[in-house]
Amino acid sequence: MLEDGLSYPVRGDWIGRIIIGGVLGFLSVLLLPAFVVVGYLVRVLEQTVGGNEVPPEFDEWGDLLVKGIVGSLITLAYVIVPVIIYGVIVTTVFGAGAGIGGDAGALIGVVGVLLALSAIPVLFLVYYAVPAGLTAYAVRGEMSAAFDVSLLKPTLLSTEYLVAVLMPIVVAVVTWIITAVLSITVVGLLLVPFVQFYGQVAVFRMFGAAFASVNDRIDAGPAGGSAGSVGDDAAF
Template identity: 55%
Template sequence: MQGDSWIGRLVIGGILLFLSFLIVPVFIFYGYLVRVLESTIEGDSEPPEWDDWGGLVVDGLKATVVGLVYGLIPTVVIVGIGAGLIGIGSAAGNDGGGLLAGFGLATILLLIPVLFLVYYLVPAALSNMAVEGRLGAAFDVGMLKRVVLTSDYFVAVLMPIVVGVVINVVAQVLILTIVGGLLVPFVMFYGQVAVFRMFGLAFAKHAPTDGGQATDVATTA
């Protein structure tokens, strides 16, 4: 809500989420969140403006690719292995088969911690991509380790969970009325910008600048 044009930013963001069923607005929205990361890491205290719409779409597509690579690949591998073990065990039909099926189920249950790990890593990956301007930067293991193993980043990842709960409660209350329901996309946009601001601040504190030192960004959202 900082800056003179915050109402306009909020209105545009809410409208994009309201039109998310058209798909393209989703990519624009994701691109804006990447831009929030970039501006935060660069030290800006005011959210970015809505401009360079083509660039927003491109950044949104990149963010989608990053999320798919981090989330879809391990999911497919784990579910594939688990389903295979369950199928073999069921076909065997004896004690050994039951044991295999049990291992298969346990393998699929590994998705829970794996997906949490994905949720933990993706914000840092997107932050590095936003700073470097390259899709490959999202997979820079050395940089990610430098950031994600810090307590600041750990807290920054946990806080959005709290924000998400609060936003969802507000949304559930608003949706009880027609007028309130129309406000939900705007509330969701506000919450997402706040969350990505937190991610950017945590990343900026430990990511090196061109000079090799961590950036010094104010810690107030």
């Protein structure tokens, strides 16, 4: 999986794609280019699940922009909802401890501290679920698919997907090391967005491949592609 992901971005006519992706990454502070990059990554997921072995081209820019905006909203929803719920629980526990006071209040305060420390596992769960949600959206072409538990469950509970989520950490570390080295010089600093885009494409390739390996019969819905369904429970 790692070898396939790392070789994927440089397949076909890759130089032009990397240049465009790097330039868009450099201009991401303008927001719209950032959405286009996200849209491209969603398209990588879509075409990977569809069986394409070569990265998609930068075309149909309007479609990329729409996919990027929807993909960003999906990611935001996955992050905000758990964080809000988690924040309310922690705040309530700390508030109860302060209100009760004494030994009981101290005990509740300790529980609150433990809950606060559990933020890391919560964030990891968010990180774990987001790629599956984005891939479901990429395949079905419907935002609701990103939150379809029956569609996501086989993927989230699979070993293949777990490995696909952990592997990008390796890619991220390597990318960080390369970025740190390049940042020493001005010329190297200009190359950072291109390296980061390469890493993003490789990572999303691995996410898409893991999703496809678990859900081997996918109803692409309005987005087109392979016919079939993701088990009987995934039917709408």
